[in-house]
Amino acid sequence: MGTVSKALSLLAYFTHGRPEIGLSDLTRLSGMNKATVYRLMGELQESGFIEQADGDRSYRLGPEVLRLAALREAAVPILSVSRRVLKDLSEETGETTHLSLLQGSQLNSLSHAYSPRHATRVMMDDAEVLSYHGTASGLAVLAFAEPEFSETILTAPLPRHTADTVTDPGAIRTLLDAIRQSGVAQSVGGFEAEVHSHAVPVFGPDARVIGALAVAAPASRISDAQAAEIAAALLRAGQTLTRRIGGAAPAHYPQQAAA
Amino acid sequence: MGTVSKALSLLAYFTHGRPEIGLSDLTRLSGMNKATVYRLMGELQESGFIEQADGDRSYRLGPEVLRLAALREAAVPILSVSRRVLKDLSEETGETTHLSLLQGSQLNSLSHAYSPRHATRVMMDDAEVLSYHGTASGLAVLAFAEPEFSETILTAPLPRHTADTVTDPGAIRTLLDAIRQSGVAQSVGGFEAEVHSHAVPVFGPDARVIGALAVAAPASRISDAQAAEIAAALLRAGQTLTRRIGGAAPAHYPQQAAA
């Protein structure tokens, strides 16, 4: 691992639950030498990727990432395009919708929309890591990812998030086959209890899966009829999003399913 | 300059006008050795900061920056807070508004809002570099920045963007004094001809200037009365934004100006 990768890997320790990290904590988290962490953080700070909080001297993400994200969006406007699609989809279904993107081997939630229709909603955060086997989005991605990638995920230990999480690799492979048939993944309470979510894959220009579009609703609200409606709406929205970002579904993706 | 800074400095060559860069171009732009650039870009790619376009092999910003930006916003929600302020301000003034933030020694536009009131509007891009001496935002920042910083900017060569750009450091110092008095900066056609813009500084938690909030309008539309209205609205909006992001104006900032 080069020095640059090491420095950038430090950025991965910042999450919603841990937005600021002190030098000693970061040293422990990363397992690197304190002097090394200190110097790397200094360089990240010079470049604006990191800044130090005013009170204590703990580190947090800096303003430079905003500039880069704005440029990325200008070049590849996935998020801005997705916002419209998410909004329309949440209005159509009356439920919370969200988009997640594959970043390296990690699936991250990146954008979401709520519907005002119901008082109870599934709440979402952006930049959260999604479980592959526990979420509909994760299953949708696995079903259409390269087989080696899916196998790597499935052969690693699969944590049990709730009582309903499916953790048997064999059972999941069966699920994935069904998803490949229908084009829509489903998960009931696999990550958070009482959350019923549906998801479809989103494809990039080379017809490879780049993420997933999902609808998440309180489980008690979802009848079979509603599930079918959501699935149909998702398939349409997924195809729209894939097309608008200049992507293309692979030939084997069930294009005409559910009118 | 450490290896990490070198790698990150490569990211700075990506702009709106140049969203994709090939290896050879990047080598020329950066002045580094080709092998060095190649290896650094490889590391940035592994971390998801860079990805390679499908067709040719040129580089562009990767999806990882989106995740970091979402986390930064969760920790320090300047952009999301500013969007409301910008929207209200553009509705109130009927003109285009934008927020720019100081990143290192560079001032970048990062968020904007349009008003539907007029058919002709000043158009904005996010993640564009703003001139200090040619824009109202730049002047607002200079007026309230550390004196050494302002002097560094003013003693460097000041490019003439339009026929109306003020490029004499002495004249600019006089302007800055006036801005410190009124709290509002103004520039007519200093960066783009026919654009009349007003701007106020935005302050961080340590009462240091972190950016500027601006209103930009076609010069022909701005009468003295309208300029006064815009200035008043800007002062109010600037104070709101500074407060909402947990910032504080310095004691010498004209707080009560224009009720």
Add this chain to the structure above:
DNA sequence: AGTATCGGTTCATTATTTGAACCATTGGTT
């Protein structure tokens, strides 16, 4: 007074980065 944190610093040792030169391909010119 003692001790266990914390952020930050030092400097000889070590390992990584560097760059000139080299390949293989592609696309345009003669």
Add this chain to the structure above:
DNA sequence: AACCAATGGTTCAAATAATGAACCGATACT
């Protein structure tokens, strides 16, 4: 078809930068 000038990518000895154990001063708690 031969040539030239690009491109992205690769090699390896030499130069440089990264590393880590130990140390410092400050703060807070026992």
